[in-house]
Amino acid sequence: MPLGYLFGGGVGTEPHGTELYEASPLVRELYEEISGWTGLTAEQILRGELPEGRERRQSAGTIRETALAVAVHDLLAEAGLRPDVVGGLSLGAMTASCLAGALDRRSLFTLLARTADAPEPPPDAPEEGMALAFVEAAEAQAPPPWHGVPGLHLAGDFGPLADGSRRILMLAGHRAAVERLAAEAAPGSVVPLPGRTIAVHSPLRRPFRDFITPHLATMPFTAPRIPLLSCLERGELKTADEVRDMFERNSTDPISLVDIYEGMRSRDVRLGLVMGPAIPEGMLDIPFPVVHVEKPEHIRLAVSTAYDLGIRLSPGDSAARDR
Numbered sequence: 001m002p003l004g005y006l007f008g009g010g011v012g013t014e015p016h017g018t019e020l021y022e023a024s025p026l027v028r029e030l031y032e033e034i035s036g037w038t039g040l041t042a043e044q045i046l047r048g049e050l051p052e053g054r055e056r057r058q059s060a061g062t063i064r065e066t067a068l069a070v071a072v073h074d075l076l077a078e079a080g081l082r083p084d085v086v087g088g089l090s091l092g093a094m095t096a097s098c099l100a101g102a103l104d105r106r107s108l109f110t111l112l113a114r115t116a117d118a119p120e121p122p123p124d125a126p127e128e129g130m131a132l133a134f135v136e137a138a139e140a141q142a143p144p145p146w147h148g149v150p151g152l153h154l155a156g157d158f159g160p161l162a163d164g165s166r167r168i169l170m171l172a173g174h175r176a177a178v179e180r181l182a183a184e185a186a187p188g189s190v191v192p193l194p195g196r197t198i199a200v201h202s203p204l205r206r207p208f209r210d211f212i213t214p215h216l217a218t219m220p221f222t223a224p225r226i227p228l229l230s231c232l233e234r235g236e237l238k239t240a241d242e243v244r245d246m247f248e249r250n251s252t253d254p255i256s257l258v259d260i261y262e263g264m265r266s267r268d269v270r271l272g273l274v275m276g277p278a279i280p281e282g283m284l285d286i287p288f289p290v291v292h293v294e295k296p297e298h299i300r301l302a303v304s305t306a307y308d309l310g311i312r313l314s315p316g317d318s319a320a321r322d323r
Contacts, residue, residue, distance in 0.1 A: 002311045004269040005083040005099070006260060006290075007069050008278020009090025009231075011061035013195060015047035016276065016294070017068040023296045026078060027071045034067050037106050038113040051116075055208075058198060059116035062091050066112060069095045069275040070105065072293045076273065079303050080313030085267050087229030087260035089156070090200065092278065093250055101225035102243045111215060118211045128199040129175035130155065131182060131192045134166045144169075145185055151177035155201035159258040160285040168284070170255075172199035205251040216247050229263040231255040236263070261286050270309050273302050 020027045021042070031042040040060065041048070045067050050057045069092065076082075088096035098108045121128075135144065137160065146152045156170035171178060171190070175197075182190040199205065221240040228237045230246055232253050237243050257279070264272065265287045272290040274281075281292045289309070291302045306313065 002268065002270040002309070003081065003084050003306065004264040004267075004272045004288075005073070005086045005096070006257075006264075006272050006274045006279060007086070007088030007092030007095045007099075008065075008274065008276055009088065009092045009255065010276075010278030011058060011065055011091065013050065013061055016064055017071055018046050019295045020068070020071050020075065021046055024071075024075060026074055030071055030074060031067060033105070034063065034070075034109050037109040038063050040113075053116075054120055054197060055118040056116045059112060059114075059118075062112045062115070063109065065091060065276060065278065066095050066109070068294065070099065072275045072299075073099050075299050076293070076302060079299055080315060081273070081303060081306055081311075082314055083226065083273075085227040085229065085264055085269060087231060087263065089231050089255050089257055089260070089278070090250060092275070093231045093255075094247060095275070097224065097228060097237070097243050097246070100228040101222065102228060102237070102240065103219065103221055107219050111212075111219065114215060115208075115212065118208050121207075126151070127175040128197055128204055129173070129178040129192060130196040130199060131171045131178045131190050133169045133171055133185075133190050134161075134188065135169060136166055137164060145190075146171060146181055149177060149181065152181065153199070153202035153204075153254075155199070155254050157254070157256045157258055158284060159261070162283060162285050164285060170201070172202035173204065174199075200251065201254050203252060209248065209251045212251070213248050216244055219244070219247075221247075227267065229260050231257070231260055234259045234263060257284070261288075264288070271306055271311060 035042050045064050050060045086096040086100050097103055098105055151174035153172050155172035158168040160167050178192055182192050221244045223239050230237050232249055269288050272288055274290055274292045276294050291305050293302050
């Protein structure tokens with residue numbers, strides 16, 4: 001399995017996809033479809049101001065990020081590249097599931113639009129926040145400074161930095177606890193994430209999970225057609241029920257990029273293509289060559305890199321895209 005696709009988990013708070021949209025009729029057609037499924041115009045998806053309200057803003061941002069990832073996938077397919085294995089973080093796990101054939105595109109984007117109606121926290125609820133924690137490699141097995149701190153949770157593991165010196169973890173919890181930890185920790189070791197007001201992948205997202213679970217119960221999941229790696233534990237999602245369970249747990253359980261790239265390495269992936277900007281470029285110790293794809297020139301780079309590595313191209317066929 002030489003070619004793996006990785007889908008990041010960020011929310012599109014900044015404009016994304018404009019260059020691809022302007023350069024490609026295929027992408028413009030896709031965005032018109034997404035507009036019909038979500039009620040957002042192509043302009044709103046690409047670069048519009050995100051709406052007010054925490055959940056409405058989150059919903060629009062997920063649509064923006066997913067649209068870009070699907071557009072990149074389709075342009076790569078048009079150029080003759082198709083993945084042998086896929087995996088994603090958070091939102092990217094849902095996108096990967098769709099593009100692995102476990103869910104049709106209309107259902108995915110309809111779900112993302114529906115999350116705008118998730119309940120907002122009560123006015124007196126503590127504000128939420130997130131942070132990145134940089135753990136020294138020599139201290140990786142020691143109890144972390146946030147262990148047992150009320151209101152703080154481990155939300156994700158991005159693995160070691162490229163130089164092996166530190167490991168990047170993600171924390172989620174009450175904003176006051178996040179900021180207090182950052183102030184007390186060694187300078188630069190805990191970095192609050194600006195604008196992140198939802199403690200994703202933590203128990204604080206339980207109300208959102210309770211809201212979305214009844215909708216997931218009615219969605220037409222199927223078994224993936226290509227290997228789909230989980231970001232919630234090491235392993236492959238093989239059945240419709242396993243994919244549905246991942247969608248349900250995704251909001252409250254911690255995620256791991258390591259589980260995905262180690263799963264790809266065990267399947268002899270020789271090149272990873274990262275869909276969109278959500279996974280930092282050149283920062284992490286991913287155990288195979290990686291090309292980040294979000295602009296037209298990146299499509300050409302991905303194709304040429306695959307060719308140089310001896311990865312076989314298939315005839316481009318935009319009509320074969322899964323709907």
